[in-house]
Structures are given as structure tokens and as C-alpha cells.
Amino acid sequence: MSTNAPISTAGTTPAPAATAGMTAKDAYTAAQAEQDAAAKHQTRTFKIWRGEAGKGEFVEFTQEVVEGMVVLDAVHEIQATQANDLACRWNCKAGKCGSCSAEINGMPKLMCMTRLAELDADKPVTIEPMRAFPHVRDLVTDVSWNYRVKQQIQPFTPRPPDAEDGTWRMQQSDVDRVQEFRKCIECFLCQDVCHVLRDHHKHESFIGPRFLVYAAALEMHPLDTADRVPELKQAHGIGYCNITKCCTKVCPEHITITDNAIIPLKERVVDEFFDPLGKLVKIFSRRREGPPA
């Protein structure tokens, strides 16, 4: 429907403020205004980190908010009305692009998925950039390290096609196991909360939970033939993970990062390097695996 087309009420609930001759756009705006007026308004205080390249301070803003708003809405309101130069990265506002990662009241979260109603109304809401990555400006950090790390992981290496037409056959149940890992939106909240990166800055020797999940998705794939276990132990530093499960706790996609990705990979490292008995079993079992008949 064209936004300038007269509103049609046939078969739909009429907008409360709609009158004859009003365009759909006008009616929508009027309905929205009415809804906003009916919603519970309140004033909240926000302490937002402002500064550049790691230097800065919390700046306090008071902002009127409406019931149902998320933290990103409030940041946008502040940006529009009080601090036009406030830098903040965002895109989808639906928890799917992973752009608006920040630390809200001390915990890594997506700003677009954190409702103000969830946060203590009596105290200021603190919003700061992720602490595991180089600070650029205000709420924006440079997450490019993650992209460079990803390039260092052996890519998907499928076995030769099972059929003459160049296709493969695999069971749904085998792919289901790795499907969970593909939900990752690369918000890097898990990297941010991981104390190995956040507090110990082991960026040179540890790839972090996000890329252990990525490696698990490849390593456990029923068609993949590459062996990433030696590099997981050495270059990717899986031994640095001490299973705090903080990554699982902050994942907005609820991926069971520690139990389903990191620990199974740690067990594969044990097979290869710390358990001669397990290695024998693995060799025996893999010998029996080949392309399906």
C-alpha cells in the first residue's frame, strides 16, 4: 500500500485517531502518538562512556523514556536530543546483526535486546563499550581482531562428493549437532566477557569462545575432513579456557558454548595428546567411517 493512500478500514481495526481523508502515514503517526501518550512515561538517568581511544569518562544524561523501550532506544533519544556526536554502532535493532554490543550495568549485552524495564529504575543505567577490544570512540570498539582470527582457522574441507552429480549425503541428526553453532550472530559478547581476553589480553595466543564455536561447527561437521585439533591445542590456545561458562551466560542466541562446543573440543584435544587409549578408539572408529553406501 502506498503511504499516501487514503486509509481503508474495511476488514481491519480502524486507527483510533483516523478520520476521513487522513493518509495511512498520518493515521499511523496519530495512532503511534496516542499509544505513546497512553504508555507509562518516566525519567531515567543514563551514564554513558564518552571519549576516544581508551580515554574518557562517564557522562550523565537524563532522558524521558516510554514503557517498552530498550537501551538502544534511549541511546538514540539521547543522541537525537542531547549529544548529537555520541558514537554508537547499531543496525537491525532486532538482536540479529550483533552490532550494538556494549556493557550495560557491567554485563555484556546487546543494547537492542535489553529492556529498560529489566534494569533497576532507582539507579542510573551505565553503558560502556566492550572492554576486550580496542576503544575507538564513545560506545564503539574496533572488533577487527576477530575477523583476522577467523581467517586463521582451517576452512570447511568436505570429503569428495558422494554422488556423480557432485552432491553429498548426510543424516539430519548429524548436522543438527552443529546447527546450534550456526545461530551465532558474531556480536562478540562472549569474547568480551571471556576473562582470558578481557583481563589477561591473550589475544595473541587464544582465539576466544566465538572462534572455538566456529571451529566446533567445522570440526564436528559430518562432511568435514580437516583436522583442526593440533592447532586448537597450540596456536588457538584452547587450554586457556578454564570453563567459567561466562560466554554461555551472555550469548544472546543461547548457544551452549561451553558444554556443546568448547568442552567437546577440549575432549578431542585430550584424545589426541593426553589419552593413548582414547586415541586408539578414535583411530578404530574413524577407520570404519567412509562415504555412505
Add this chain to the structure above:
Amino acid sequence: MAHAPLPLAHRGFGETLRRDAWWLQPLVVLTILSAFVVYATWAAFQNAHYTYGNYLSPFYSPVLFGDPRFAWIGPKPEWWPNLLPFSPALIILPFPGLFRVTCYYYRGAYYKAFWADPPNCAVGEPRNSYLGERHFPLIIQNIHRYFLYIAVLFLLILAHDVWDALWFDNGAGGVRFGIGVGTLVLALNVVLLTCYTLGCHSMRHIVGGFLDQLSRHPVRKKAYDCSSCLNRWHMKWAWMSLFGVAFADLYIRLCSMGVWHDWRIL
């Protein structure tokens, strides 16, 4: 590895902007685990009140040396060092103890509670240096599965103890079937330990997790699914089984000391 310049300034020990009681969970873990270690050590050194009738405390089972009614091999061995007080539990307890110490769940819990590494998620740490589980001594955690094998053996022995706990002295030199509260306590202990052990991350891996095409191994697939199902509750099983085993010992100890009376149901 890709290089990244340092991010915002490092936070000191306990520094965080978290508003919740982040210290509560590690404090509870610290308190409960410490209390368990103190009680288990005390109970192990007692070398007394570990049996009551046909009940045997799980802290002392199997009794390799000691009470002739339960001992598999014989009385106190001659090679036992004189400086160390003898107790059958001292030979047994290290194995289930090390199974728990190297358990993936407990590792995460006690690194936070006892070593503040980290104290909790997004909370500043006391130390700058960090070796993780890549170097000695924590690299030893990688042999968890060997303690798992021993723990499975212990499950069978404890299940046999439950069987023994079903047969009571009939007063005429024989035995008759019965169920006491102690039988149920020992049985519950085995159930909880079984759920904890079979849902262990290493068990999940060994029974099938190491395969990428589990569908080709239907028995392994079933075992993997069952282990995964238990694994989803691994933390709860870990705590419940810890309380269960301590309570089983305490129940038998108090019955043996005459503090509690074992009520016969059948």
C-alpha cells in the same frame, strides 16, 4: 595470531559495574565445597562408625583393608606408614575426590570461588598473569576421563552395597529381605552418583561425542543422547550427588553412634 592493541584500562580485583550480588555464587560454592572437604577429611580419619548392620558408608566402600566383615583383602596392611593414622577411607576417597576435582563443572566453579580466576563474569581479577590449563599443574586436568573410568567402577560397587543393604540379620544366623531408611539413603546416593557420572562431559565424548557421523552407530547414538540428556543437568547432579554421598555417610555414622535410629520400612 592476529594482533590487537590493548583495550580500556584493566580493572582491579573485584572491580565491576555489575549491580547484582555477583559475589554470592562463588561465596556459596566456597562455603559448601570447603565444608564438604572438612567433613570428608574428618570422616575419613575416624576409622569408626562407618558401618551399621548391613549398611556401609560410601566414603569407605569398598573396604579393601579393615573391618573383617567388609574387608576385601584383609586387616590393616603392614606396609601402611606408622606416621599416618590408618583408615580404609584414605585408600578409597582420593579416587572419587579426584574425579570431582577434575570435573569440568567443578573446575569452573572452584576456579571462581577459590582462585578468583575470575571471581565472577565481568569482575576484575587479583592477578595479571594467567597460564590456564596449558601448563603444570592444571594441565593434569586433562586426565579427567581416567578418573571417570574408576568412578564407573565405584558405581558398580556402591550398587552392590545397596543390594547388601536389602538383607538384614534375621537373628538366627541367617538373613532376610528388608528395606530400611538407610537402604533408601544408600540407593538414592547411587542414583544421584549415576546421574552425575553418566552425564559427565568426558562420558558424553567417549560414548559417541568423538564421532562426527553418530547416525552410523545407533547404539552409540542412543548412549550419546542419554548422556547428553543427563549432561544438561550436570551442575545439579554434581551438587545433589555431593550432598547425597555426605548425607549417606552421616546417616550411617549417626545410626552407628546411636544418635539416630534406622527405621525399618519392610
